[in-house]
Amino acid sequence: MQHHSHKKEMIPVKSISTFGKYLILMYRVLARPDSLKMFFRQFMREIYQLGVNSIPIVLLISFFIGAVICIQMKLNIESAWMPKFTVGYATREILILEFSSTMMCLILSGKVGSNITSEIGTMRVTQQIDAMEIMGVNSANFLIFPKIAALITAIPTLVIFSMGAGIAGAYAIGLFTGIMIPADLTTGLQYEFSQWYVWCSIIKSLFFAFIISSVASFYGYNVEGGSVEVGKASTDSVVSCSVLILFADIILTQLLMQ
Amino acid sequence: MIEIKNISKSFGEQLVLNNVSTTFENGKTNLIIGQSGAGKTVLLKCIVGLLTPERGEVLYDKRNILKFSKKERLMLRREMGMLFQNAALFDSMSVLENVMFPLEIFSDKSYSEKLKRARFCLERVNMLDAQDKSPEELSGGMQKRAAIARAIALEPKYLFCDEPNSGLDPQTSLIIDELIHGITKEYNITTIVNTHDMNSVMGIGDHITFLAGGRLEWQGDKDGILDADNQLLNNFLYSSDLLRKVKERSKQ
Numbered sequence: 481m482q483h484h485s486h487k488k489e490m491i492p493v494k495s496i497s498t499f500g501k502y503l504i505l506m507y508r509v510l511a512r513p514d515s516l517k518m519f520f521r522q523f524m525r526e527i528y529q530l531g532v533n534s535i536p537i538v539l540l541i542s543f544f545i546g547a548v549i550c551i552q553m554k555l556n557i558e559s560a561w562m563p564k565f566t567v568g569y570a571t572r573e574i575l576i577l578e579f580s581s582t583m584m585c586l587i588l589s590g591k592v593g594s595n596i597t598s599e600i601g602t603m604r605v606t607q608q609i610d611a612m613e614i615m616g617v618n619s620a621n622f623l624i625f626p627k628i629a630a631l632i633t634a635i636p637t638l639v640i641f642s643m644g645a646g647i648a649g650a651y652a653i654g655l656f657t658g659i660m661i662p663a664d665l666t667t668g669l670q671y672e673f674s675q676w677y678v679w680c681s682i683i684k685s686l687f688f689a690f691i692i693s694s695v696a697s698f699y700g701y702n703v704e705g706g707s708v709e710v711g712k713a714s715t716d717s718v719v720s721c722s723v724l725i726l727f728a729d730i731i732l733t734q735l736l737m738q
Numbered sequence: 739m740i741e742i743k744n745i746s747k748s749f750g751e752q753l754v755l756n757n758v759s760t761t762f763e764n765g766k767t768n769l770i771i772g773q774s775g776a777g778k779t780v781l782l783k784c785i786v787g788l789l790t791p792e793r794g795e796v797l798y799d800k801r802n803i804l805k806f807s808k809k810e811r812l813m814l815r816r817e818m819g820m821l822f823q824n825a826a827l828f829d830s831m832s833v834l835e836n837v838m839f840p841l842e843i844f845s846d847k848s849y850s851e852k853l854k855r856a857r858f859c860l861e862r863v864n865m866l867d868a869q870d871k872s873p874e875e876l877s878g879g880m881q882k883r884a885a886i887a888r889a890i891a892l893e894p895k896y897l898f899c900d901e902p903n904s905g906l907d908p909q910t911s912l913i914i915d916e917l918i919h920g921i922t923k924e925y926n927i928t929t930i931v932n933t934h935d936m937n938s939v940m941g942i943g944d945h946i947t948f949l950a951g952g953r954l955e956w957q958g959d960k961d962g963i964l965d966a967d968n969q970l971l972n973n974f975l976y977s978s979d980l981l982r983k984v985k986e987r988s989k990q
Contacts, residue, residue, distance in 0.1 A: 515843045525830075607826040614786060614898075615840050616815030 502698050508620040509628070509694070522626035530592050530627065530693075531634025535641060541587060542580065542642040546649030549574055554659050567660060568668020571650045573677070580642035581681040582729045585688035588638070589721035593696035596627055597717040600700030601710035609701070624697040628690060635689040636682045643678070680736045687732060691724045739763050740785060740896065740928050745794035747780055754780045755791065756952045765926040767919050767942045769933055772949035773974060778932045779900065781949065785930065786818060786898055787811055798896065816844055819889030821899040821918075825881035827873040833884045834860065834869040840892050859887040863917055879910035886917055890925070897922065899931040903938060911935060915942045936975070939963065948974070 513519035612619035699717035762768040863883040903911035943960035
């Protein structure tokens with residue numbers, strides 16, 4: 481019984497300690513780079529690796545999810561009492577408000593987050609980070625800052641691409657399967673369009689991008705051991721990023737949509 | 739010159755270094771030898787500042803790094819070069835970019851001068867032909883040579899090598915040893931090599947520090963080591979079949 485309560489106490493202590501370590505790491509990360517030229521070079525490399533390389537998967541997933549949402553709306557909410565454009569309207573709102581920001585970032589936390597953790601984790605276990613520290617380089621700043629800056633820069637583009645691909649998917653399913661008249665779908669997709677919803681989605685994604693890049697880097701930077709630990713850290717980072725994104729989504733949605 | 743005075747370091751209850759004092763002189767290849775778990779790596783980490791000892795002093799040319807501010811420590815690190823056990827080349831960069839890395843961050847020279855310096859360092863370790871290769875395309879020995887080129891790029895005053903011959907065949911080990919020894923003499927730097935390779939001990943050991951159980955048990959040079967009367971050292975040395983036979987033959 482005593483052991484059980486002791487264990488219960490330890491969990492918040494460990495969480496607070498981990499959060500403290502994360503803040504200390506972020507303090508080191510968000511410093512002025514030793515060389516701006518090197519920072520810019522790393523930044524461009526990360527834009528390509530984290531942003532450009534994610535475009536195909538974002539387009540693919542968004543296109544199919546847009547099509548599936550359209551089919552589900554058609555099957556589940558269309559009735560004689562509802563205007564025909566409701567399907568297009570609901571599809572658009574789902575895509576813009578939640579899918580293209582939150583769901584897409586959850587998917588990216590798997591792809592980009594695990595990539596970041598395993599890259600930095602491997603550098604840690606192969607002493608590449610120690611080599612930087614010995615040279616007097618702020619390794620946290622050199623490795624992590626460009627990743628955070630790059631993902632925050634790239635994510636609005638990915639979100640907009642996702643919205644476009646999702647809507648294209650919905651339109652394509654309407655056009656090629658004949659489940660609904662494209663004109664009704666077009667009317668629904670344009671009905672009472674609010675630009676603010678797009679901005680909300682982009683603002684949310686900026687926070688999610690920071691969560692993915694910083695949390696994944698934190699897990700990678702603190703790996704101890706070998707390849708097994710790198711794999712475990714990648715899994716842990718994806719789980720933590722996902723939970724934090726969902727938690728942040730509640731707060732941000734509440735703040736932005738009121 | 740690096741002096742360590744009365745260094746003690748423990749992890750929890752376990753005392754890993756016990757009151758170790760020695761001096762590593764300029765222009766000499768200083769070896770730290772001992773069995774696994776003797777405290778060699780911990781001592782090297784205390785010297786380079788990756789670990790802080792509980793007691794004692796680490797003096798770099800009379801400057802105690804344990805009293806250095808963060809900024810002073812950072813400046814000192816720019817005077818250090820280090821060769822890691824597995825080379826630790828940055829795998830996202832080519833060999834040339836690896837050698838350019840410290841120059842790009844810390845050197846005020848023009849790009850062409852930095853490039854010239856990097857190529858000079860690669861030439862020195864006979865790796866210029868492999869400058870555009872990525873680390874995974876290199877053999878273990880080539881990786882070590884490239885790492886030496888990176889370590890000397892900023893013309894360090896102090897060079898540290900952690901198990902430089904680990905995982906290498908005897909011939910390649912010899913090349914690495916000769917490079918380290920040659921560079922030490924050429925630039926008159928203070929070199930500390932952490933090893934348990936007896937070929938290195940007999941080949942380049944200008945000054946040898948033997949650790950056992952965290953204590954300094956013996957120090958001297960390669961000429962004196964075979965005649966040392968320290969039992970722990972003899973047990974360590976003559977666990978090598980080759981050395982035992984060499985000694986037996988020399989007696990005959």
